[in-house]
Amino acid sequence: MSFHTICSHARAHPSKPAVIHDGKTISYAGFADAIGDTLSHLKTQELDAGQTVVVIVHNLLDCWVAVLSLQALGLNTVCARSISVIESLGLENVAGTVTTERETPK
Structure with missing residues (x-):
């Protein structure tokens, strides 16, 4: 499912459940808002399509x-x-890392 599809569902059925995680229900409107907020932040980073x-x-x-x-x-x-x-995968040309918790490399 794409962000565009989630936004369409959010407009049509904002209060319907989109995700249930750890017993908490997230509506399509809430899910779309969370993605939109994150998208706004990521747009300020120096990332190019295809990276x-x-x-x-x-x-x-x-x-x-x-x-x-x-x-x-x-x-x-x-x-x-x-x-x-990630280090074990030997990926090359990684533009960045997104995480929600602080992690120290071993």
Whole structure:
């Protein structure tokens, strides 16, 4: 599902559940707002469409918000649980990393 599709659902059915995470229900309007807020922040970064950004997954809902925001900007995403997993992949030309928690490389 794309950000555009989520926004369409948010306009048509703003209070309908989009995501249930850890027992908490997030409406389409709330989900679209979270993605939009993240998208606004990411637009201020020096990222170009087609680049790859790593998303460190600490929370599945935050991961979806980050991935959908990055993809709305035309960026490629790679998700992993930790920096050490990303390092083991040997990715080249990574433009940045998105995380919702502070993590120290091992």
